[in-house]
Each structure stands twice: as C-alpha cells, then as structure tokens.
Amino acid sequence: MTIQDQVLSSRLNGILLPLSAMKTAGDWGVGDFSSLREWTEFLAAQGAKIIQILPLQETAPGENCPYSALSAFATDPVYADISNVPDVAASPRAQEFIDSISFKIREWHDAPRAPFFAVKQAKLKALWFGYQYFLETQAAANSPRFQAFEAYCAAQAGWLRGYALFRALKEFYKWQTWTQWPEGLRNFEPSAVRAFEAQYREYVHYFSYMQWILDQQLRQAKTFAQEKGVLIFGDIPFGTNLDSAEVWSERANYRLGWEIGAPADQFSKGGQRWGLPAYDWVYQHSHNLDLWRRKIRRVTELYDIFRLDHLVGFFRTYVFAPGDQVGSFDIQGEQNQIDRGYNFLRMVLDEAKGKLPVGEDLGVIPNYVRRMLADLRIPGYKVLRWEREDNGYYREPRNYPQVSLATTSTHDTETVRGWWETMDVHERANIWEMISAQKTDGNVPFNDYSQRAILRRVLDSNSAITLFSWQDIIGTLDRVNTPGTVGENNWTYRSAYTPAQAAQVYAPQLATYRELLKETGRV
Numbered sequence: 329m330t331i332q333d334q335v336l337s338s339r340l341n342g343i344l345l346p347l348s349a350m351k352t353a354g355d356w357g358v359g360d361f362s363s364l365r366e367w368t369e370f371l372a373a374q375g376a377k378i379i380q381i382l383p384l385q386e387t388a389p390g391e392n393c394p395y396s397a398l399s400a401f402a403t404d405p406v407y408a409d410i411s412n413v414p415d416v417a418a419s420p421r422a423q424e425f426i427d428s429i430s431f432k433i434r435e436w437h438d439a440p441r442a443p444f445f446a447v448k449q450a451k452l453k454a455l456w457f458g459y460q461y462f463l464e465t466q467a468a469a470n471s472p473r474f475q476a477f478e479a480y481c482a483a484q485a486g487w488l489r490g491y492a493l494f495r496a497l498k499e500f501y502k503w504q505t506w507t508q509w510p511e512g513l514r515n516f517e518p519s520a521v522r523a524f525e526a527q528y529r530e531y532v533h534y535f536s537y538m539q540w541i542l543d544q545q546l547r548q549a550k551t552f553a554q555e556k557g558v559l560i561f562g563d564i565p566f567g568t569n570l571d572s573a574e575v576w577s578e579r580a581n582y583r584l585g586w587e588i589g590a591p592a593d594q595f596s597k598g599g600q601r602w603g604l605p606a607y608d609w610v611y612q613h614s615h616n617l618d619l620w621r622r623k624i625r626r627v628t629e630l631y632d633i634f635r636l637d638h639l640v641g642f643f644r645t646y647v648f649a650p651g652d653q654v655g656s657f658d659i660q661g662e663q664n665q666i667d668r669g670y671n672f673l674r675m676v677l678d679e680a681k682g683k684l685p686v687g688e689d690l691g692v693i694p695n696y697v698r699r700m701l702a703d704l705r706i707p708g709y710k711v712l713r714w715e716r717e718d719n720g721y722y723r724e725p726r727n728y729p730q731v732s733l734a735t736t737s738t739h740d741t742e743t744v745r746g747w748w749e750t751m752d753v754h755e756r757a758n759i760w761e762m763i764s765a766q767k768t769d770g771n772v773p774f775n776d777y778s779q780r781a782i783l784r785r786v787l788d789s790n791s792a793i794t795l796f797s798w799q800d801i802i803g804t805l806d807r808v809n810t811p812g813t814v815g816e817n818n819w820t821y822r823s824a825y826t827p828a829q830a831a832q833v834y835a836p837q838l839a840t841y842r843e844l845l846k847e848t849g850r851v
Contacts (some may be wrong), residue, residue: 330517330681330682330683331559331632331633331682331683331684332680332682332683332684332705333682335633335684335792335793336684336705336707336731336792337792338377338792339544339794339848339849339850340375340377340378340559340792340793340794340850341375341377341378341756341787341793341794341795341796341845341850342376342377342378342379342380342559342561342793342795342796343368343371343374343376343378343379343795343796343797343798343801344379344380344382344561344738344739344796344798345371345378345379345380345381345386345797345798345823346359346381346382346739346808346819346821347359347360347361347363347364347382347407348382348406348407348442348444348820348821348822349367349442349798349808349821349822349823350363350367350818350823351363351822351823351824351825351826352366352367352826352827353826354409354411355409355437355630356410356433356436356437356447356450356451357435357436357437357438357439357442357443357446357447357821357822358406358407358436358442358443358444358447358448358748358822359407359442359771360406360407360408360409360410360545360591361407361408361409361412361542361545361546361548361549362409362411362412362545362549362555364379364381364546365414365497365548365549365552365553365807366826366827367379367827368549368552368553368556368558368560368829369552369556370825370827370830371558372553372556372557372558373849374382374583374841374842375845375846376558377557377558377559378558378559378560378561378633378793378794378795379553379558379559379560379561380562380563380633380635380795381560381561381562381563382394382408382561382563382739382808383395383397383403383562383564383565383637384403384404384546384562385397385398385399385400385401385403385404385426385565386398386399386402386403386404386405386501387404387444387569388498389445389448389449389503390445390568390658391816391820392442392444392819392820393474393639393809393818394563394565394819395565395566395567396565396567396568396569396571396603396604397565397568397569397572398494398495398498398568398571398572398573399487399491399494399568399573399574399595400429400487400564400565400568400619400623401484401487401488401491401540401570401573401574401579401622401623401626402487402495402539402573402632403542403543403546404448404542404586405448405451405452405455405538405542406444406447406448406451406696407450407546408538408541408542409457409545410426410454410455410547412545412720413454413455413458413541414473415458415459415461415462415465415466415492415803416454416455416457416458416461418458418461418465419457419458419460419461421457421460421461422454422457422458422461422650425453425454425457426454429450432446432450439819439822440824441816441817441820441822442818442819442820442821442822444819444820445652450845452538455534455537455538455541456534456714458541459534459537459538462474462537465529468666471517471555472619477536477537477540480536480540480543481533481536481540484543487538487573487574487626488539490573490574490576490577491535491539491573492532492533492534492535492536492539492747493521493524493525493532493573493577494506494572494573494576494577495535495573496524496528496532496534496535497509497513497524499531500528500531501583505570505571506571506576511657516566516576516577516579521592532720538837543630546630547630550630550631556673559630559632559633560630560631560632560633560635560712561630561632561633561635561686562627562630562633562634562635563634563635563637563848564623564624564627564634564635564636564637565637566588566603566636566637566638566641567588567602567604567605567607567638568605568632569603569604570603570604571604571699574619574641577606578619580607580608580611581607581611581612581619582605582606582607582608583605583606583607583608583613583647584605584646585649585650585779586605586606586649586650587601587602587603587605587608587647587648588602588604588605588606588641588645588646588647589601589602589608589646589647589648589655590602590646590691591646591655591692593691593692593773596812598653599646599647599654599655600812601648601653601655606645606647606658607645609645609658609659609668613668613671617671617672617675620672620675620676621646621679624676624680626677628679628680628681628683631683632684632687633683633684633685634683634684634685634686635685635686635687635688636676636685636687636706637688638685638688639687639688639689639693639697639701639708640689640691640693640697641795642668642669642672642673643657643659643665643666643668643669643672643694643696644657644665644668644669645657645658645659646658646660649783655785656759662694662696665694665696666696666700666838669696669697669700670700673685673700673701674704675704676706677704677706684707685706685710686706686707686708686709686733686781686793687701687706687707688708688709689701689708689709690709690714690738701731702729702731705731706731707731707732707733707791707792707793708732708733709732709733709735709738710725710728710733710734710735710789711735711736711737711738711741712725712734712735712736712759712782712785712786713736713737713741713747713759715728719780720758721758721762722762723762724757724762725785725786725788725789725790725791726788726789726790727790728789728790728791730791730792731792732790732791732792732793732794733791733794733795734791734793734794734795735786735788735790735794735795735796735797736782736783736786736796736797736800737796737797737799737800739797739807739808739809740808740809740810740811741807742805742807743797743799743800743804743805743806743807744779744782744800744803745774745779745799745800745803745804745805746781746805746807746835748778749774749805750781750836752770752773753769753770754770755770756771756772757769757770757772758770760778762771762785763781763782763785766783774803776803776836776837776840779803779837779840780840780844783800783801783840783841783844784844784847784848785849787844787845787847787850788848794850801834801837801838801841801851802830802834802837802838803837806821807821808821
C-alpha cells in the first residue's frame with residue numbers, strides 16, 4: 329500500500345513543530361536532526377503519527393524565512409548535528425574550535441529565540457575543519473567513505489553542482505548578488521564557471537560535502553521516524569529567492585524582472601509583492617516541467633508527505649511586470665488555468681511514486697482547484713476558523729471531505745489561543761455554538777475546557793488528516809510567523825522546553841491530547 333493510500337484510508341493526527349523550534353539538551357540553539365529524532369520519539373509517545381517540520385531550505389545570512397531560500401534543493405547547515413559528524417569528531421582542529429566557543433554554544437542554547445545566523449556561522453566553521461580532515465584521511469586514501477561521498481555527488485548532480493558553485497561564489501564575492509558578479513560568472517558561461525571550479529575545486533566541493541552530511545542525518549532521522557510509526561511531513565516552497573542557485577544557473581525557467589505576488593484582498597488592499605522571481609511556465613512546460621520534476625523527486629527522497637506551497641500558483645500566478653504597480657494573472661481563461669494546473673498535479677503524482685502531496689489551498693481559490701484536488705485525491709486544507717457555509721455560519725467539521733487536512737491554525741496565523749482571545753465576541757458566540765451546541769453571548773474564555781472542546785471538534789472531523797501546532801496543544805500564544813511583517817520574532821520560535829521537560833510542564837495538556845485521540849479514533 330502506498331503512503332497516499334495508507335494515509336487517506338486512515339484517521340491520523342499530526343503535530344506541526346518547525347525543526348528549528350525543537351529544543352533538546354544537546355542542540356546549539358537551533359533544533360537539529362538529532363533534535364528531530366528526540367522529538368519524534370516524544371511526540372510518537374503522545375500518539376502523533378505525522379510530524380510536520382516546515383521547509384529546511386538554506387537561507388542567506390540575515391534571512392530566516394525558508395520560503396525565500398538560496399536553493400530549492402539544498403538543506404540549511406544550521407540543522408546539522410555537529411556532534412554526529414564523524415570527521416568533526418575526529419578532527420583536532422574542529423574539536424579545538426568547538427571547545428573555544430563552548431560558552432557561546434551555551435548562550436545560544438539558552439536564548440529564548442533561535443539565533444540562526446550565529447549558530448550557522450559556527451557550524452559552517454566546524455564542518456570546514458571536519459571537511460579538511462575528511463580530505464586528509466578519506467579522500468587521499470580513496471576510502472569507502474570517500475567513495476560514498478562521490479556516489480552522492482553523482483546521484484545529486486542535477487542540482488548539487490550548481491548549488492555548490494553558487495555558494496562558493498557567494499562567499500568568494502562576500503555575498504554580493506550574482507547580478508553584480510563578473511560577466512562570465514554572472515551569465516553562467518561554461519568556460520568562466522569551469523575556470524572558477526578548477527581553481528577553487530576544494531572550496532566548491534566543501535559545499536557538496538556539507539549537503540552530503542545533512543542528507544545523511546535527515547535520512548537517518550526519517551528512518552528512525554519510520555521505526556516509530558511516524559510519517560515526516562516536509563514542504564516545497566513555491567518560489568526561491570532571486571539571489572538563488574537555480575535562478576543563477578537555470579534562469580531560462582524564470583522571467584527575470586517579473587515578481588510573484590497576490591491580488592488585493594481584505595488583508596491587503598494593494599495586493600502583495602513577494603520579492604520572488606516569476607516562473608516562465610511556457611518554457612517549463614516546453615521542457616517537460618524538468619525543474620519541478622527534480623524538486624518533487626528530491627522532496628520524496630526525504631519525506632513521506634509534502635506540502636505544495638501556494639497551490640493556486642500552479643494554475644495561475646499573480647505577477648507584477650517590471651515597473652508595474654498593479655499585477656495580473658500570468659495565464660488568462662479558466663480552461664487554460666485548469667489545464668495548466670491539471671498537467672502540473674498529474675506530474676506531481678507521477679513523480680511522487682505513492683508519497684502524499686498536500687495542497688496549500690488557502691486564500692481566494694477558484695472552485696475548480698478544489699474540485700481537481702478531490703478528483704486526484706490530494707488533500708487540501710480545512711482551517712476551522714475559515715470554513716464557512718454560504719449563510720455565514722461555521723461549517724460543521726464532520727462535513728469536511730475525507731480527502732482533506734483539518735487544523736486549527738497554520739504557521740502564518742495566530743495560535744488557536746491567540747485567535748480565540750482576539751476574536752469578535754459575536755464571532756465567538758457563532759463558532760462556540762457550532763463547537764459545543766450551546767448558545768452564549770460569546771463571553772467564553774480560553775481555558776482547559778474550551779481548548780479541549782475546540783481540539784475535539786477538529787479531531788472529530790471527517791478529514792483523513794488532522795494536524796495541530798505544538799502551541800495549540802499546549803495552549804500558548806507563541807506564533808511562528810506574522811505575514812507582512814519583518815522582525816526578529818518571525819521564524820525564530822523555539823520551544824521553551826526539551827521533550828523531557830515538556831512532558832512534566834505540560835502533563836495535563838498532553839494527557840488531554842492523548843485522551844482526545846482515543847475518543848475520536850485517531851490512535
């Protein structure tokens with residue numbers, strides 16, 4: 329049975345917690361792949377069958393948002409468990425360096441927010457020393473370990489070479505954008521690229537080595553999760569940064585100067601500009617969607633379930649032409665949009681080989697998108713607060729389609745507590761009547777009783793998958809991201825406790841969660 333069939337014929341519950349937020353005793357201030365193993369064991373013991381960790385793509389210094397990444401394929405080195413890298417453990421220079429920053433590691437570990445930049449820079453340096461030791465001991469001897477590295481490079485060459493070159497050049501030119509590099513390198517001219525690669529081969533290959541280490545650790549964490557009966561839920565961001573490996577090395581896939589965004593709505597009167605380059609869908613379809621096929625293959629190597637970010641963009645993308653203040657859809661005519669989306673999703677299912685895609689279909693979505701998701705057995709989202717009947721009343725979760733994912737919040741919204749406590753009193757009366765079958769004036773506080781009722785209502789839905797953020801289970805206000813804002817609180821959320829501590833601090837909430845899973849048949 330495929331994972332898609334397994335999940336859609338079951339009643340499973342999952343927990344959303346960004347990997348960076350997974351605090352453990354041994355991390356450096358950002359959750360790492362050993363943290364994922366520890367939290368997987370802990371959450372599996374609570375009854376969770378799915379763990380959603382959000383995108384892991386590498387970002388530029390000072391950029392914490394994984395939806396604006398340096399590469400659609402590469403994993404961020406901030407997630408490496410340095411203590412679990414053999415070359416680092418064996419390298420005297422690496423160990424000397426780690427000892428020299430031990431006080432900083434303790435400081436980062438105890439910080440209330442994830443200090444991405446400092447931790448990443450330290451891990452990059454430790455990995456560099458480990459890489460030097462690897463070259464001295466493994467490459468020189470052409471050992472089985474070195475041969476495994478070369479096999480990885482060959483298997484991942486479709487994205488890895490361009491990424492490694494791009495990262496080396498970014499460091500070489502002190503993070504100057506590729507649009508300002510010397511002409512030959514800027515235009516990815518083969519002779520210029522080969523010359524740089526030949527001159528700085530060791531440095532370029534360091535970034536391939538780094539990805540090899542990360543790949544091994546993520547795969548080990550996934551295997552551990554399988555042994556615990558847990559599915560890992562990853563994410564494919566819709567776009568990548570203009571200053572990214574793929575835009576630099578495969579730019580025919582993009583319309584440079586054009587920008588992805590969203591049309592005006594109740595939250596954004598002038599529409600949204602996301603600062604990400606638009607795709608050239610005509611070119612991509614004429615090349616058999618090669619870039620996206622490789623993205624899907626990559627994500628299905630690493631995850632069991634994957635979220636297709638901004639699903640509607642595969643049908644029609646809202647874009648801003650160079651210099652334009654008002655955007656428009658990049659393809660006109662409903663049937664043309666339907667055809668483009670259908671061809672894309674058929675490709676996704678073909679490449680997924682039985683893994684389960686989940687479509688992020690939130691916002692203003694044409695009806696044909698959700699009809700197609702149902703036809704292709706791809707779950708879309710059912711967020712309790714946004715599901716309404718035509719008469720304005722909240723939709724009964726038992727009427728959600730089976731092929732769907734029901735949840736109380738997303739990484740871009742307030743937690744369920746934040747939503748409940750800031751909601752208009754009339755709205756609260758409306759939804760509380762649906763949740764509890766009780767008419768009130770809406771003055772219903774968020775407490776253990778109301779929280780239990782809200783979670784139970786979602787768990788009792790008809791959706792094959794239900795998912796809660798960790799914060800919604802423990803009842804806190806801490807959110808992952810606030811769209812439309814820039815600040816140090818976005819994407820830096822970190823659990824205040826390790827799993828062992830959380831088991832004690834949140835014992836009543838976790839007991840309620842386990843009871844609700846049993847009561848609603850999601851164990």
